[in-house]
Amino acid sequence: MRRLAAGLFAVAVLAACGGGGGSAQPAGSIKVTMTEWAFSPSSLSVPSGKVVFYVVNGGTISHDLVIRDASGTTVARSELVSAGDSFVLTVPSLAAGKYTFICDQPGHEANGMHGDLTAT
Ligand SMILES: [Cu+2]
Numbered sequence: 001m002r003r004l005a006a007g008l009f010a011v012a013v014l015a016a017c018g019g020g021g022g023s024a025q026p027a028g029s030i031k032v033t034m035t036e037w038a039f040s041p042s043s044l045s046v047p048s049g050k051v052v053f054y055v056v057n058g059g060t061i062s063h064d065l066v067i068r069d070a071s072g073t074t075v076a077r078s079e080l081v082s083a084g085d086s087f088v089l090t091v092p093s094l095a096a097g098k099y100t101f102i103c104d105q106p107g108h109e110a111n112g113m114h115g116d117l118t119a120t
Pocket of ligand 1: 062063064083103104108
């Protein structure tokens with residue numbers, strides 16, 4: 001679904017509350033673009049605390065972004081983002097440390113959709 005242009009302002013309000021899809025990039029957010037089969041950038045370094053990711057699907061099929069800590073526990077995840085859509089993923093309090101992020105749609109991680117995240 002292509003809501004990006006039509007619903008820009010309405011959706012931006014919802015995204016600020018943690019819901020909804022396509023929206024403009026929030027100030028101070030970290031943009032991560034998903035394609036087949038990679039995240040760009042695939043290595044991220046962010047300050048610990050509240051972190052806002054602007055997750056953009058620049059590919060042709062649906063993707064998501066799942067953040068896991070060193071023990072493999074999921075600490076945050078986006079909704080499934082349709083091709084051409086975007087999602088604002090707010091992590092209220094990210095502890096300093098090393099994380100990985102993947103797309104957990106079947107086969108996507110194995111095809112290259114994974115990356116590293118460091119919070120300092
Ligand atoms: Cu994917």
